[in-house]
Amino acid sequence: MMTLAEDIKTKVDQGPLHFALIDPDKQDPLVAGKLAKQSEDVGSSAIMVGGSTLVSQKQVDDTVQAIKKSCNLPVILFPSGAKFLSKYADALFFMSLLNSRNVDYIIREHVKGAPFVKYTGLEPISMGYVIVEPGMTAGRMGQVDLVKRDDIETAVGYALSAQYLGMDFFYLEAGSGAPEAVPDDMIQAVKKNISIPLCVGGGIRDVKTAKDKALAGADIIVTGTALEQDSNIEKTLGAIIHELKR
Ligand code: 1GP
Numbered sequence: 001m002m003t004l005a006e007d008i009k010t011k012v013d014q015g016p017l018h019f020a021l022i023d024p025d026k027q028d029p030l031v032a033g034k035l036a037k038q039s040e041d042v043g044s045s046a047i048m049v050g051g052s053t054l055v056s057q058k059q060v061d062d063t064v065q066a067i068k069k070s071c072n073l074p075v076i077l078f079p080s081g082a083k084f085l086s087k088y089a090d091a092l093f094f095m096s097l098l099n100s101r102n103v104d105y106i107i108r109e110h111v112k113g114a115p116f117v118k119y120t121g122l123e124p125i126s127m128g129y130v131i132v133e134p135g136m137t138a139g140r141m142g143q144v145d146l147v148k149r150d151d152i153e154t155a156v157g158y159a160l161s162a163q164y165l166g167m168d169f170f171y172l173e174a175g176s177g178a179p180e181a182v183p184d185d186m187i188q189a190v191k192k193n194i195s196i197p198l199c200v201g202g203g204i205r206d207v208k209t210a211k212d213k214a215l216a217g218a219d220i221i222v223t224g225t226a227l228e229q230d231s232n233i234e235k236t237l238g239a240i241i242h243e244l245k246r
Contacts, residue, residue, distance in 0.1 A: 004074055004091045005125045005168050011045065012197045012219040016244045018210075020044045020237070021078060021201065021224035022067065023051030023176075024059040029066035035227050036067040036075075042238035043245065047071070048222065049089065050078030051176075052141040057083055064088040076125065080141065081105075082113030091123035095171065098130050098158050102143040127169040127199075128162025130155065132182050136175025136202070149180075152189045159190045159198075169220075170194060174202030176224050181209055184216040191217025210240040 002010075011017055020039035022032050036047045047067055049060065060077070064086040067075055077092035079085055081104075085092065094117070097105040117124050131139045132147045132155065139146050147154050155172065162170045172182045172190060181203035191198050200213050201222030210221050221244060223237065230236050 004076070004123050008046070008125075008220075009168075009197060016214040016218060017045040017220050018043070018237075018241045018244055019046045019048050019076070019199075019220055019222045020227050021048040021050065021176075021222050022063065022227070023053075023224060024049060024063035025051045025053050025055075026228055029062040032063045033066035033070035035233075036071045036073065038233040039227060039237060040071040040073045042233055043241040044073065044237070046074045046076055048076050048078040048093070049086075050080060050084065052080050052137045054080060054084050057086070060084050060086045061088060077122070079109075079113070082109045082116070085113055085116050085120075085122070087116075087120040087122065089122060091125050092117065093127045093129075093169070093171075094124035095127035095129040096167075097142050097144065098128050098162065099145050099147060100142050101145055105142050125169060126167045127171055128158065128165070128167045129171045129173065130158045130162075131173045131175065132186065132202075134175055134178050134180075135173075136178055138173060138175045138202075149183050149186070152186050155186050156189050156193050159194045163194045163196050167196065169197050169199060171199040171201070171222075173200075176202060178203030181213060184212055187213060187216035187218055204240075206236070207239045207243050211243050214244055 200218035
């Protein structure tokens with residue numbers, strides 16, 4: 001049987017995908033379930049669950065369970081630490097925050113969380129995670145040496161390092177709510193240099209931005225805020241996903 005990582009890789013070969021990020025800290029589990037269902041209805045391909053300000057594992061469990069109950073999309077954890085895993089998810093991005101100054105986020109949290117992954121059978125999907133200016137809360141909480149918006153060489157160096165270390169995916173993050181998303185020329189250069197799928201997130205809230213990032217080479221567009229703040233999912237998220245699938 002195909003793993004979820006293999007399935008995603010096969011799909012991105014046919015065009016860019018959208019993943020919806022739901023932060024358990026931002027709404028009740030019931031609302032999270034509704035948002036996930038709405039995302040599924042407008043054509044999103046997976047639900048990511050995570051956030052930098054979580055306080056309890058129960059929050060994650062409750063949110064993942066509510067999402068699994070209300071939609072059929074795969075649920076992939078996007079954990080900020082070993083405490084925020086849930087056996088009810090399908091997979092997790094086993095991600096290393098490569099430009100953190102704190103070794104906990106590079107490997108030590110992983111050492112703590114790995115036995116849980118083994119025991120529960122969650123599918124680990126390895127990912128190099130790099131935060132670009134402005135970085136927002138993720139940049140502060142992750143104690144990150146942010147990649148400067150014009151420092152394309154460093155971004156490419158991180159992306160190649162992730163690939164050479166054997167990681168399956170690479171993620172360029174500008175931070176949730178970023179006023180500006182990762183620059184197009186940085187995405188272009190990274191994409192040109194790596195052969196693993198490239199995820200881009202942070203500050204993507206409208207059709208034009210999503211389209212520009214996909215044209216620049218993003219294989220997976222991640223949006224969080226666009227889903228949380230919007231009462232008309234069809235018009236925003238729906239329009240973004242429609243554009244990505246054209
Ligand atoms: C997830 O940072 C993204 O990694 C989400 O960002 O909330 O700005 O869409 P937004």
